[in-house]
Amino acid sequence: MIEKRESPVHELLSIRDYLRWATSRFNSEGLFFGHGTDNAWDEAVQLIMLSLHLPWDSPPDLLNARLTSDERRHLVHVIERRINERIPAPYITGTAWFAGLAFHVDNRVLVPRSPLAETIAQEFQPWLASYPHRILDLCTGSGCIGIACAHTFTDAEVVLSDISADAIEVAQSNIERHHLEDQVRAVESDLFAGLQGEVFDLIVSNPPYVNAEDLASMPAEFQAEPALALGSGADGLDFTRRLLSEARQHLSDNGLLVVEVGNSWPALEATFPGVPFTWLEFEQGGHGIFVLTAEQLDLHRAELA
Incomplete structure (x- = not known):
């Protein structure tokens, strides 16, 4: 008893x-x-x-x-x-903080925690070659990354994209919470399927990247989050492989791709040994985020295909 x-x-x-x-x-x-x-x-x-x-x-x-x-x-x-x-x-x-901003969250989206907040505050320097007039937050979840970018690049048009209709509802609520309807829009899309013909100067993505072994052993608190936003196959790279093969079509010639893969970074380097991933360092902690320029994607198109 x-x-x-x-x-x-x-x-x-x-x-x-x-x-x-x-x-x-x-x-x-x-x-x-x-x-x-x-x-x-x-x-x-x-x-x-x-x-x-x-x-x-x-x-x-x-x-x-x-x-x-x-x-x-x-x-x-x-x-x-x-x-x-x-x-x-x-x-x-019902509230989480990211990049100094408050966001509505519930169990339809991940709780914001990416170290990308630090990179956004630094305006993606020194990697971003010019002011990004169009920004895509791919796998947006709550919309926190894209909305933080909108606060940093106030003249940029920002698109929040996610495969989950539930996540898009949460992201839209946060667009309205921050009164950004004239600058930011949310689009339901599986990778770039719903963004055909659109080109961006900056693509930022915190996609699902947890490998099967880590997903099975995560603490209960993570099991409360949507599995769709966490797991990505045996090595955690199912989504990232697709992203790398298609990103250049939607990136401007001076554009920058920024992607978080967390603990799956060794598997990524082993999968694409010839690709010169630049791994970001963070004063406030965090790892597993790379940047690639449009030029680098062009040079390694065959390997990434």
């Missing part, structure tokens, strides 16, 4: 009380952190402050504020959900 845990609602009164309690529970229950945080305290801050509709960086004195009974019950509920269901905190709060 499973012992029912007594609710702490009558003992925990302040925001600080709940932050401490949640942190202890998260540590004792062995949760995995990898969707915007990397430790129990930061996870508790994200979950609790957003659940209370408060900024995560609120003044420290606010943490001593006492909560209403309804607020206390709600916090116990969301903390227990995080523990029992093993779902990422942003799916509970």
